[in-house]
Amino acid sequence: MTENRANSTAPATAPQHSVEGFVKEFLRELHYGQGVTLERASVNDQYLALARTVREYLMARWLETVRRQRDAQAKSVAYLSAEYLLGRQLDNALLATDLSEIVEEGLASLGIELGTLREQEVEPGLGNGGLGRLAACFIDSLATMSVPCIGYGIRYEYGIFRQTFVDGFQVEKADSWLTLGAPWEFPHPEAAVTVHFGGSTERYTDDDGVERSRWVPTWDVRGVPYNYMVPGYQNGRVNTLRLWSAQATEAFDLAIFNSGEYVEAVRSQTFAENISKVLYPEDSTPQGKELRLQQQYFFVACSIRDFVENVLPADFDLHNLPERIIFQLNDTHPVIAVPELMRILVDEKKWDWDEAWAVTQKCFAYTCHTLLPEALEVWPVALLGKLLPRHLEIIYRINDDFLAEVAQRYPGDELRLRRMSIIAEHPERSVRMAFLATIAGSKVNGVAELHSQLLRDKVLPDFSEYWPDKFTNVTNGVTPRRFVRLANPALSDLITDAIGPGWITDLGRLREMEPLADDQEFREKFRAVKAHNKHRLSALLQRRDGITLPGDAMLDVMVKRLHEYKRQTLKVLHIVSLYERIVSGELDPTTIPPRVFAFGAKAAPGYKMAKQTIALINHVGRVVNADPRVKGALTVVFPPNYNVTLAETLIPAADLSEQISLAGKEASGTGNMKFALNGALTIGTDDGANVEIRELVGDENFFLFGLVEPEVDALVTAGYRPAEFYEENATLRRAIDLIASGAFAGGDRTVFEPIVSNLLHEDRFLVLADFQAYLDAQDRVDEAYRDTEAWTRSAILNVARSGFFSSDRAMWDYIDRIWHSRPVVSR
Ligand code: GL4
Numbered sequence: 001m002t003e004n005r006a007n008s009t010a011p012a013t014a015p016q017h018s019v020e021g022f023v024k025e026f027l028r029e030l031h032y033g034q035g036v037t038l039e040r041a042s043v044n045d046q047y048l049a050l051a052r053t054v055r056e057y058l059m060a061r062w063l064e065t066v067r068r069q070r071d072a073q074a075k076s077v078a079y080l081s082a083e084y085l086l087g088r089q090l091d092n093a094l095l096a097t098d099l100s101e102i103v104e105e106g107l108a109s110l111g112i113e114l115g116t117l118r119e120q121e122v123e124p125g126l127g128n129g130g131l132g133r134l135a136a137c138f139i140d141s142l143a144t145m146s147v148p149c150i151g152y153g154i155r156y157e158y159g160i161f162r163q164t165f166v167d168g169f170q171v172e173k174a175d176s177w178l179t180l181g182a183p184w185e186f187p188h189p190e191a192a193v194t195v196h197f198g199g200s201t202e203r204y205t206d207d208d209g210v211e212r213s214r215w216v217p218t219w220d221v222r223g224v225p226y227n228y229m230v231p232g233y234q235n236g237r238v239n240t241l242r243l244w245s246a247q248a249t250e251a252f253d254l255a256i257f258n259s260g261e262y263v264e265a266v267r268s269q270t271f272a273e274n275i276s277k278v279l280y281p282e283d284s285t286p287q288g289k290e291l292r293l294q295q296q297y298f299f300v301a302c303s304i305r306d307f308v309e310n311v312l313p314a315d316f317d318l319h320n321l322p323e324r325i326i327f328q329l330n331d332t333h334p335v336i337a338v339p340e341l342m343r344i345l346v347d348e349k350k351w352d353w354d355e356a357w358a359v360t361q362k363c364f365a366y367t368c369h370t371l372l373p374e375a376l377e378v379w380p381v382a383l384l385g386k387l388l389p390r391h392l393e394i395i396y397r398i399n400d401d402f403l404a405e406v407a408q409r410y411p412g413d414e415l416r417l418r419r420m421s422i423i424a425e426h427p428e429r430s431v432r433m434a435f436l437a438t439i440a441g442s443k444v445n446g447v448a449e450l451h452s453q454l455l456r457d458k459v460l461p462d463f464s465e466y467w468p469d470k471f472t473n474v475t476n477g478v479t480p481r482r483f484v485r486l487a488n489p490a491l492s493d494l495i496t497d498a499i500g501p502g503w504i505t506d507l508g509r510l511r512e513m514e515p516l517a518d519d520q521e522f523r524e525k526f527r528a529v530k531a532h533n534k535h536r537l538s539a540l541l542q543r544r545d546g547i548t549l550p551g552d553a554m555l556d557v558m559v560k561r562l563h564e565y566k567r568q569t570l571k572v573l574h575i576v577s578l579y580e581r582i583v584s585g586e587l588d589p590t591t592i593p594p595r596v597f598a599f600g601a602k603a604a605p606g607y608k609m610a611k612q613t614i615a616l617i618n619h620v621g622r623v624v625n626a627d628p629r630v631k632g633a634l635t636v637v638f639p640p641n642y643n644v645t646l647a648e649t650l651i652p653a654a655d656l657s658e659q660i661s662l663a664g665k666e667a668s669g670t671g672n673m674k675f676a677l678n679g680a681l682t683i684g685t686d687d688g689a690n691v692e693i694r695e696l697v698g699d700e701n702f703f704l705f706g707l708v709e710p711e712v713d714a715l716v717t718a719g720y721r722p723a724e725f726y727e728e729n730a731t732l733r734r735a736i737d738l739i740a741s742g743a744f745a746g747g748d749r750t751v752f753e754p755i756v757s758n759l760l761h762e763d764r765f766l767v768l769a770d771f772q773a774y775l776d777a778q779d780r781v782d783e784a785y786r787d788t789e790a791w792t793r794s795a796i797l798n799v800a801r802s803g804f805f806s807s808d809r810a811m812w813d814y815i816d817r818i819w820h821s822r823p824v825v826s827r
Helices: 019-034 043-072 090-097 100-109 114-120 130-144 254-258 267-276 290-311 318-324 337-348 353-363 381-387 389-409 414-420 433-440 449-459 461-466 480-486 489-499 507-518 520-545 568-583 608-626 644-653 671-677 690-697 709-718 722-728 730-740 753-761 767-786 788-800 807-819
Strands: 076-080 149-154 162-166 169-173 185-187 193-197 200-205 211-216 219-231 238-248 325-330 364-367 378-380 430-432 444-446 471-473 554-559 595-600 634-637 656-659 681-684 702-704
Touching: 019 043, 019 100, 043 090, 043 100, 043 114, 043 219, 043 238, 076 130, 076 290, 090 100, 090 114, 090 219, 090 480, 100 114, 130 149, 130 219, 130 238, 130 325, 130 480, 130 807, 149 290, 169 608, 193 290, 200 389, 211 337, 211 389, 219 267, 219 290, 238 267, 238 290, 267 290, 290 337, 290 381, 318 325, 318 353, 325 337, 325 353, 325 807, 337 353, 337 364, 337 389, 337 433, 353 364, 353 389, 364 433, 378 381, 381 389, 381 430, 389 414, 389 433, 414 461, 430 433, 433 461, 444 449, 449 461, 449 471, 449 690, 480 489, 480 644, 480 671, 489 507, 489 520, 507 520, 507 788, 507 807, 520 644, 520 788, 554 644, 568 595, 568 608, 568 634, 568 730, 568 767, 595 644, 608 634, 608 753, 644 671, 656 671, 671 681, 671 690, 671 788, 681 690, 681 767, 681 788, 690 702, 690 788, 702 767, 722 730, 722 753, 722 767, 730 753, 730 767, 753 767, 767 788
Parallel strands: 076 149, 076 325, 149 238, 325 364, 364 444, 444 471, 554 595, 554 656, 595 634, 656 681, 681 702
Antiparallel strands: 162 169, 185 219, 193 219, 200 211, 219 238, 378 430
């Protein structure tokens, strides 16, 4: 289905919402869609037929949603994101259509277990971590809120790599998520768009005698759109996610082929298709590679053209564009969309520059997702000029005009001009994409209160001084559908029994549970839910990885990308320290609550320190788990390939959520929200959204530790010397020495030497400075956990007070503060 301009015919009718209706349709799909009989159908056949059947239930709603939105001429959000970490689709679609029970029963009547088919789905891992998952949560919320939105992105043939461990070291495998069929996508080759690259620009005089520039590109690719349904929760709405796949404009050169040079003949095809071949597995550290810039331009050029030519009516006056669209830039990855829209308006539509700029500025808004300086994208001028010469010219002009304005406001302030220029001169001449986004965007937002403040004060201070009103905050959120209702059915039932089902679309209503924290019977039920979720996790890990979890232990979980600033190393030091204190006889293991330490983390394939840390966790785990002296007290598990699917079972089982990044480094975090909503208590620093979680759940229900951002700043400015902490703290010294001794590497001192020496001599993220505070906080955790009733009370309050972290709320904030769009409710 494309949102083309043809008059909509009457929408199709969905199959009957009954067991009978479902079974009939399912068998029809099996027979005529898959071409097999029930007897001969493989599990994959059954899964594909099921997915297509469920899809049919959504189809009429999809067509209807598109029609309504078009008729209403409503303002749409175009969410431009290089990543969408969607997770599995089947369950979400069943939930949206309220079909779960019907399907379960219908399949059972055919002797098929829904659970088996569910397991067949490979999740589309088209994102790295928080940023990509956030995009998926946002489009879920907008659909549920009936707000018109098109998600635009890239249909990577290979998503985030599949992680395996070989001798504890990460080994990456290609993620072939499309191999067994892709029943959720709708390719539209007929709606393909051509995108140009390379070449040069030239000056010419147009028919009206006006001097103009134009782009003379040298090569092109086709972007083929693949549509995905984004169903709202039981509201009859289905929005669209449109991902672009790159194809060659000409399949191959027949002349070369005929001369027998087969490989050479398809070279251009391979070249073009490479653009959407694979997701860059970097998170918070962009790769300044040409292919990445190609990906970025490819998908935004396709998306803008699609919106202007296919979504808007043919006679639409683009001067009114800001009334119909807001392009939300998900970090800097899609920022090249700014000069692209200018190019369309100025070069193709022949508008005046100022006229085009006035419209463009109203069409974009920019979300920054980081604070790490190395994560702020810059493109070398040489590279950008080679790939997109006209865009570079446009960027120069935007910069000249902007700097002229600044010079007027601050006469003689040369330094300021240099600081604010889109073009950086050192270490090489390059384009600062965050500056371009800030200058072009109608609004700039950070993703948690603290982050937005640091963004204003530290990352873009000149800009926030220049445009104080441009800057705002929208604290991130997560979708309660996937991360509570689907991931935690037992808790969902308990909540619904207590306060009714309204919380699923109005998460603030969880507050109504607060008094139940004091109800002993309710607390017992709540504990039963946790125990049930632990069993469910235990069964999954057994099946998936052959990992056995001990029966009754505190589940302490740290899941997130492996990054030094997130400080998985601090967690390891805690475990090693406990282990060392037990085996040295200092600590009696029977005096602490038994704990399972669970990790999940992928490291960027080129990030050596991160990969070493993964190996260290695995090696520590191996030694600890095999040592009878700590048996029962300490267990370390690290299931490979942490992804959305695993998160959905792991998070609901957790007792303790580890959010221990160095203050001032984690922009927001969203895992932290998922844990709190599922009744885990947080041990965390004053960082990102942890700050707001703590404010909401209350100090007494949160384990805070560590330096605060100004202290971090002061310590670093004064000259931080980690070795001093090592020398002054015997517990820390013994833990580090144990690692250095090779105890976790079969006596080999060299294996983890880089980690040890990094900690002692560099320690960019102040692990050693926060070590003692972290241990003290962990002691408080142990103490609190011993009081089962009080712990449960805190856990319930975490759930009840975390409703703010719904992505629905985040979307309302975007609407209020940035987009000024509204739901389409009329018929
Ligand atoms: C991230 C931040 O690191 C993370 O704190 C934040 O929650 C997320 C969504 O806003 O964006 N930025 C990058 S890059 N990857 C992320 O996960």
